[in-house]
Amino acid sequence: MKPNNNLLEIPNINSKDAKLNKLIYVVDDSIFNKDNYSKENFEHLCVCSGGTTSSCAKNGFTTLDLRKNYSKIHLDKESNLVTIGGGVIMGDLINHLQKYNRSFPIGLSKLPGAGYILTGGVSPLSRAYGLAIDNIESIKGFLGNGTFISLKKNQINxxxxxxxxxxxxxxxxxxxxxxxELKTIKSNPIKVIEGFVNLNELSEIIKLSEEFPENISLQWIYAQKIYIYIFAEIKNDLEDKKTEKYLMLLDKFPALEKNFYENFNKINFFPKELNLYELNTNYHSEVISLLGEDLKNNIPSFIKCLNEIMKSKPNNSCYVASQQLGYKTKKLNHGSSFFVHRKSTWKPWIYASWKKNNLQEKEVALNWIYQSWNKLKSFYPNIHLAQLHNHLNSHEEELTLAFGNRINELKTLKNIFDPHGILPPL
Structure with a gap:
């Protein structure tokens, strides 16, 4: 174990500013020694795979940083399966795959690590290829009691x-x-229609998007203004013609531009003009991700609700955004994963930040998140637990809404395989 001098260089500013107890780089028996985790202090191990979550490091806690020793990437050119370490950053993964004209359905950011995959993994490509977890072929690692596990799909008793x-x-x-170990996909050209829209235009575009085929998806963000991405993968000339029929419906929105990209790897989402605060070192933040089905006839009432939420935001760092699921995410692996909300079409998230060390601003920003969440529950009743919030009052409710009827099974696994509570608590 190596003592930490606050040297955890990660994207999430909350965790980067944490004063750690220890920083560990190797998974070995000492991690699972219960003497390292004093129940009097309620300490557990924080795990950092990419460092985009506020739970990868906390004051007085121990962090296991997988990025240093578990960052290998290997593509089998015969099977097109890629094996990655638990500390591989998604941007590094698709950079490596691009050398072989392959890709993987990562999310809108290239910064997350393997935690993106293991908590579900929603991508603009998910409608065509499923969630990231749907593409897992095998895993290796350790249970919270120190037991080594090696599991391979279709070879599990x-x-x-x-x-x-x-x-x-x-x-x-x-x-x-x-x-x-993950399945990869052929790297295909991408058409993106993007630009700023107003609320009425967003309403129309959401309605159109709920009829999109599987190779097209909508992403939008409402910060100080609304910016949208309509993302279309082009596999062949026939699909290109079919896709154009849908994309032509967007010609009536004058501010939108069509851009053509050689592959997914070339796209950078969210332009600088949005002035987002994620990487601003003077701010801390939290985000809650929701899940819900088609809006259909509820689109006007949702737009009204969204407008009310944005009018009440406490500062310009706050925003609401959304990604589109559907098709393969609804069809694949029913019952065979703990991503239980397979009927979901939309994954919106609510983001708020505040000047660090300003407890009053923090309280106001968190209250805005919770109030916004309550308003959106009628449209998006469930949770995508991409971020762990055991340090927030909402943690227990988030767990229930994330895992639904499988929460008791998860608690059983926790009791059996993490009896000393080394890993994040339920």
Missing amino acids: SKKQLIWEAIKGAAPFFSIITEI
């Missing part, structure tokens, strides 16, 4: 089946995953 399902969506609560 009945005793290990529940562990395999829970790894896909709830891994951080009872395991440390050091290696993942």
Whole structure:
């Protein structure tokens, strides 16, 4: 174990500013020694795979940083399966795959690590290829009691089946995953229609998007203004013609521009003009991600609600954004993962930040998140637990809304495989 001098260089400013107890780089037996985790202090291990979550480091806690020793990437050119370490950053993954004209459905940011995959993994490509967890072929790692596990899809006995399902969506609560084998996809050209729109235009575009085929998806963000991305993968000339029929419907929105990209890897989402605060070192932040089905006839009432939320935001750092799921995410692996809300079409998230060390601003910003969440629950009743919030009052409700009827199974796994509570608590 190496003593920490506050040298954890990560994207999330909350965690970067934390004064750690210890910083560990290697998964070995000492991690699972219960003497290292004093119940009097309620300490557990924080795990950093990419460092985009506010839970990867906390004051007085120990962090396991997987990025240093678990960052290998290897593509098998015959099977097109890629094996990555638990500390691989998604941007590094697709950079490596691009050398071989392959890709993987990462999210809107290239900064997250393997935690993006293990908590579900929603991508603009998900409608065509499923969630990131749907593309897992095998895993290696350790359960919270120190037991080594190696599981391969289609080679799992009945005793290990529940562990395999829970790894896909709830891994951080009872395991440390050091290696993942993934299916990759052919790297295809991408058309993106993007630009600023107003609320009425957003309403029309959401309505159009709920009829999109699987190779087209909508992403939008409402910060100080509304910016949208309509993302279309082009596999062949026939699909290009079909896609154009849908994209032509967007010609009536004058501010939107069409851009053509050689592949997914070339796209950078969210332009600088939005002036987002994620990487502003003077601000701390939190984000809550929701899940819900088609809006259909509720689009006007949702737009009205969204407008009310944005009018009440406490500062310009706050925003609401959304990604589109559907098609393959609804069809794949029913019952075989802990991402239970397979009927979901939309994953919106609510983001707020505040000047660090300003407790009054923090309280106001968190209240805005919770008030906004309550307003959106009628449209998006469930949670995508991409961020762990055991340090917030909402943690228990988020768990229930994230795992639904599988929450008791997760608690059972936690009791059996993490009896000393080394990993994040339920």
